Amino acid sequence: MNKQVKFQAAVAEVEITPDFPVTLIGGMPTRSKEVLHPLMSQVLLMKWGNDLTCLITIDNLGLTVELANKLRQTIATQLGITKAEVMLCFSHTHNAPQPTVGALNGERYFSFMEQQISLGVTQALAKLQPSKIGWGLTKSQLGVNRRVDCSVVDDRLGVLKIATLTGKPLVMVLRLTAHPNSLMPLSGVITSDYFHFVRQQLTAHFGCPVMVIQGAAGNVKVRGTDTITGGTLLEAEAAGKEIAEALAKMTINLVEVSEFQLISRELSFTSEVPSVAESQLIAHNAQKECGIDGTGWLAECQRLREAGLKQQVTDREVQFLTLNEGQFCGVADELFCELALLAAEKTTNRLFFLNGYTNGCTGYLPTEREWLKGGYEILYSNLNYFPFHGHVMPFRPETAAQLVEFVVEHKC
Structure with a gap:
């Protein structure tokens, strides 16, 4: 230029x-x-x-x-x-x-x-x-x-x-x-x-x-x-x-x-469709622990099973805005903060900012460590918000690491 x-x-x-x-x-x-x-x-x-x-x-x-x-x-x-x-x-x-x-x-x-x-x-x-x-x-x-x-x-x-x-x-x-x-x-x-x-x-x-x-x-x-x-x-x-x-x-x-550019890249995330027994247990625990009514969510799980779906695949846009040495990288997910810190560390750029809530707002995306703990952000929030983000279960536990590696690979 x-x-x-x-x-x-x-x-x-x-x-x-x-x-x-x-x-x-x-x-x-x-x-x-x-x-x-x-x-x-x-x-x-x-x-x-x-x-x-x-x-x-x-x-x-x-x-x-x-x-x-x-x-x-x-x-x-x-x-x-x-x-x-x-x-x-x-x-x-x-x-x-x-x-x-x-x-x-x-x-x-x-x-x-x-x-x-x-x-x-x-x-x-x-x-x-x-x-x-x-x-x-x-x-x-x-x-x-x-x-x-x-x-x-x-x-x-x-x-x-x-x-x-x-x-x-x-x-x-x-x-x-x-x-x-x-x-x-x-x-x-x-x-x-x-x-x-x-x-x-x-x-x-x-x-x-x-x-x-x-x-x-x-x-x-x-x-x-x-x-x-x-x-x-x-x-x-x-x-x-x-x-x-x-x-x-x-x-x-x-x-x-x-240096200046704004570009987009895409990758896919996968989540599972729970069995009848799994979905009933999740709904029961969501009501008990968080007061969440899972009626609609149970119906959606049943609909997916009847359609023969065992998994849901979500395409995700990742956007990179670069201005000189600084970069805003955004996805629609509610990312856990550890992901942004890890991305900055792996890019060796303290001005590399991985952000959520970009071009939409979907479900939470936790680290694998937090995924295994379960809880509201990981599991029960989906019972409320699946109509907005389109998947009934959290993405697979390795998804967070997949995203970090993706942004590191595609950074400018």
Whole structure:
């Protein structure tokens, strides 16, 4: 690539808070009653030569992969690029609308969100300007592992700063790791959870929009919150303050872009279909241990068996966004934090960030060690969420290692 070609960037923010009642999902589905904090989406357009890409952050638990791809295609068509050049990153807030068929105003909300994000793309497209970038890395005490007998956390705070050629910041892209379900106990309340306070405090500090990307947070909660019942408004605000203080003294050197691309690769994950006896035992234990009604799940298991299926194979897109030495790598799964740490170690790149909640939100993907323990994330969550991610059982225990090896092999 000609070194005279300048990297260009632009950012826009749009609000995606509904002004009509919706079903909130993240705990027990409930009807929305009030708005505590607005839901936001930020659009970052980046162009280098003829390569144009779009990174979008969205305050939502996470769309199904099917709906995420529909949204990506809408944006891709608008920009004249391919779907693979659009990356969606969901905050995974547990107090956001369920934009699916069957939910209260689900299709209406998806259409509204799609229109608002498309508006953001239009606004950003009009503001592209030559830019420089810089990466920063620090640590925080934001998260704690919520699994029994496991203390591993990904305490890295990765920051991508994009600024004008004069050094004026255009956007700060922050990657962190902790489940945003602190405010889940506020039934019927719409909120972006602690992400609201992170953006609020950092926007004031840096003087530019702040985009927050969720990392591999499948087994990480916010420090001080309860694993089941979440936390309080004060704890969510404290989480925002923790992040702001960790980044306040950071110095980031700006440089020209020398490497830039957004690509996708695919691999397949396999899960088993349980026998009649296995499925009945799982449903019984899910009710006993977690209060989960497995009626619908049992019916789906029976349907799969009657169709002659013993396994389910899921194709998974893995996306890689590279800017100089830093890389965001994303999949739709709720990854356990150990996977992100292992990927960074194996790539020997401290700025290699493996993230979940990318281009959708599917079931949990644990390490083999945690898979063998079982529990809610591994097994029982599937009884609630199989209609959204499409498989009734967890992926095979070796899947996590398979994914890490795949991303290491395909990294740029």
